[in-house]
Amino acid sequence: MSSLASRIDADVLRKLAPKVSGKQAASQTAVITGFGAMLPKMLPYVGVITPLRIQHFLAQTAHESDGFSTSEEYASGAAYEGRKDLGNTEAGDGKRFKGRGPIQLTGRSNYRQFTAWMRSMQPDCPDFERKPELVAQWPWAGWAAAFFWNTRNINKLADDDNLVAITKVINGGRNGLEDRARYLSKAKAVVMPLAALDVPADDEFPVLRRGSQGEWVDRLQIALAATGFYLLAIDGDFGGGTEGAVKLFQRSRGLLVDGIAGPKTFSALSAYLPETED
Known part of the structure; x- marks a missing residue:
């Protein structure tokens, strides 16, 4: 296991995300607790082990999950209805396969591919195409983010410190780029002291x-x-x-x-x- 990855946990997520209040507070606590517990094992599995890769992964997931406040898209998903590029070919697919997980996995095709990817590691995992709501629950939500990151080869873009390119892969454009940049700056400030522990003087x-x-x-x-x-x-x-x-x-x-x-x-x-x- 990467020494740095082993230090990325719920405490790191708390430092990244501003604490929310009201109804979202319980949701944020649940996301940070569930996601944070997975990261030490999950990050090395998909090669997110260097400072840059970890910083970009944290920045993108923080933005997409509204500061680790939700594991499910706030919108209904109706906007995805009929999106053949997402595999949404049946009536109701837009809402059924709305964004879930810290990177907001979206569309029937992605849910089907996630099932196949996950079963290569855990053969008895659920069929997420049949039960898409499970992708908002832990540990599947976290693994859905890992699946997307890994299958899109985003590590290579992170190695180049290319926030714009990573955002385009995840979101299709530059949506939320300013917020993602703020999270990236904060992630670098939080992660670098931890990374320095692995460099002997x-x-x-x-x-x-x-x-x-x-x-x-x-x-x-x-x-x-x-x-x-x-x-x-x-x-x-x-x-x-x-x-x-x-x-x-x-x-x-x-x-x-x-x-x-x-x-x-x-x-x-x-x-x-x-x-x-x-």
């Missing part, structure tokens, strides 16, 4: 990540700028710009692209590092 170099500050961040920014490829403010604050530059540098050197500056990244930058101040 040594006696020569520290481990820096988004949110780090101080002289070592100054030195990192100066070194990245000195390579000639990155325009960075030297401000001692490891923000999104510095993280992006670290990722680009890591990719150019064949290192693990995680945006965390640890000993391997510093060693690759050693020729550009300024001396420490006395």
